[in-house]
Amino acid sequence: MAYASSQAGLREPEGTLYVIRPDDDDKPFVARWNTLIRILLVDSSVKLVARTVMDYADFHDGTSCFPSNERIERDTGLGDKTIRNAWALLRAAGLAERVSHAVAHQRLADEYELAIPEYWKGLPILGPNGRKFVCLNCGKQINPQGSGEVTREGKATWSLWKAVFCPAPRKVKGRADVSCYHEWNRQQEKAGKRPWPAQGADAWKLFRQSRGDDW
Secondary structure (H helix, E strand, O other): HHHHEHHOOOOOEOOOOOOOOOOOOOHHHHHHHHHHHEEEEEHHHHHHHHHHHOOOOOOOOOOEEOOHHOOOOOOOOHHHHHHHHHHHHHHHHHOOOEEOOOOOHEEEEOEEEEEOOHHHHHHOOOOOOOOOEOOOOOOOEEOOOOOOOOOOOOOOOOOOHHHHOOOOOOOEEEOOOOOHHHHHHHHHHHHOOOHHHHHOOHHHHHHHHHHOOOO
């Protein structure tokens, strides 16, 4: 049997991972934070900001995190607006709390406390083995896409359909390929069932069904 190397000198059968759980309080915060950010299905810019700011926080508990956006911009190459949007999503998802605001004349940046919320398993994340998802329409294995926006009320919202259906086909002039998302909705309506926009909370059940790999 083939084996794959993994963390902490452990060896697991190929196809499995040795994963530090985000809620394992026996592990350093930095390790648990990095695991959560790795499995979180968000845009790559959010992941990059989240990984970067951990370098400026207390490795033991995620406190005392106050890099300026200008500093993060230099570290990541991202623009100011992208960084602000990433912070907004991290706050809305319960992953960061702003404990003090910037004081410009004292050259002090916002101070944050990074956090792993108790409901972390309810976030859009990969399973513990990091497996591909299965398209709900065609059954093909796919790499799930990340998403994440902040509503006007300051809540995080996720476009879960991006994770559970094949990416939309590339537009080709003279050809109109139907995406798996639209085909699944058509079949649902034909069968008298709810299309994706009407799934509500049940969308999370379909998300976990597509993932097939629970914590």
